[in-house]
Amino acid sequence: xxxxxxxxxxxxxxxxxxxxxxxxxxxxxxxxxxxxxxxxxxxxxxxxxxxxxxxxxxxxxxxxxxxxxxxxxxxxxxxxxxxxxxxxxxxxxxxxxxxxxxxxxxxxxxxxxxxxxxxxxxxxxxxxxxxxxxxxxxxxxxxxxxxxxxxxxxxxxxxxxxxxxxxxxxxxxxxxxxxxxxxxxxxxxxxxxxxxxxxxxxxxxxxxxxxxxxxxxxxxxxxxxxxxxxxxxxxxxxxxxxxxxxxxxxxxxxxxxxxxxxxxxxxxxxxxxxxxxxxxxxxxxxxxxxxxxxxxxxxxxxxxxxxxxxxxxxxxxxxxxxxxxxxxxxxxxxxxxxxxxxxxxxxxxxxxxxxxxxxxxxxxxxxxxxxxxxxxxxx
Numbered sequence: 529x530x531x532x533x534x535x536x537x538x539x540x541x542x543x544x545x546x547x548x549x550x551x552x553x554x555x556x557x558x559x560x561x562x563x564x565x566x567x568x569x570x571x572x573x574x575x576x577x578x579x580x581x582x583x584x585x586x587x588x589x590x591x592x593x594x595x596x597x598x599x600x601x602x603x604x605x606x607x608x609x610x611x612x613x614x615x616x617x618x619x620x621x622x623x624x625x626x627x628x629x630x631x632x633x634x635x636x637x638x639x640x641x642x643x644x645x646x647x648x649x650x651x652x653x654x655x656x657x658x659x660x661x662x663x664x665x666x667x668x669x670x671x672x673x674x675x676x677x678x679x680x681x682x683x684x685x686x687x688x689x690x691x692x693x694x695x696x697x698x699x700x701x702x703x704x705x706x707x708x709x710x711x712x713x714x715x716x717x718x719x720x721x722x723x724x725x726x727x728x729x730x731x732x733x734x735x736x737x738x739x740x741x742x743x744x745x746x747x748x749x750x751x752x753x754x755x756x757x758x759x760x761x762x763x764x765x766x767x768x769x770x771x772x773x774x775x776x777x778x779x780x781x782x783x784x785x786x787x788x789x790x791x792x793x794x795x796x797x798x799x800x801x802x803x804x805x806x807x808x809x810x811x812x813x814x815x816x817x818x819x820x821x822x823x824x825x826x827x828x829x830x831x832x833x834x835x836x837x838x839x840x841x842x843x844x845x846x847x848x849x850x851x852x853x854x855x856x857x858x859x860x861x862x863x864x865x866x867x868x869x870x871x872x873x874x875x876x877x878x879x880x881x882x883x884x885x886x887x888x889x890x891x892x893x894x895x896x897x898x899x900x901x902x903x904x905x906x907x
Contacts, residue, residue, distance in 0.1 A: 565628045577589070600684075610682070614657055614769050641905065646673065646904075654678075654680065667718075675705050715736065716907045717738040717739070726740050744774045746774065746779075746868060748777045748781070762883045765872055765885075767795075768886075769887070778841040778847065788833060796828070798831075814832060831845070832846070834847055
């Protein structure tokens, strides 16, 4: 009888431990979920604040907003492409994505099991502000630990975001680490970089479960009867972040006899880009190269249009290509889908994104069409 009681007691203890472990995991996930909701509230509040302030004119702000303003200013100084407007644009987009209803809708598609937390190495790109935040979010919201290698172009913003999260959910301090040197102790990898660095990543991290992303670009398909509002919205897809993001439209497909006059008229509101030194220098340089090389170009004074079959246009330049049959174009783009992040245009059955929406992806619209959460749950 004593042996039976011991066996029952052991079984009961194990069952209690499992229940307690499940309860702890669920409680931790709930706390992390709430922390990201609070972060979304903070992002929306900050994005709504005035862009520029005279030195010392922040006394009326909440201390947390003051600190983040200073960090955003540091990020702008460190990387000239990270203007205050672009940082606020990124925060506003993430503020909308981190609403409680959006997070719930995103995670409802998954069965989140009681899994042992993994340490996931995240190698960040640095082309636009907080470009790797979705990977960071996905790793933490699924209960894992994030070991982050920051890009040299974006070393300020994410650590400050992590500090905010830890303030909302102190247990996250044990789940977030930033690596200055070689990364160690990770069990899976998510890495983003250029085509060249992606090959290096594949070699270096190939023995670990991984997602490795390389260069992708976005394109828009015009039919010739777009409204002025649609073309202006397309300008947002092209020029937000100076065109540096993979979701920025870098190439247009237009009908054979397309006249760019309406397009140029609709996007003239973006002419202020030329006042930005780095953008203006790129525009001037590329214009000089094209003219000296004898390439025919269209020029509206702040962006160059060049007929070219490539998807990846340089800063200050937009490539275009004419098409005669839409069905053939659709077939071509389908065959080259692994080179494209977004296709913008009116709905035509090819998964087009509406004009003006490329830089506001929903949480379930994954980069390179690779489901990051599913990868993390199955790894």
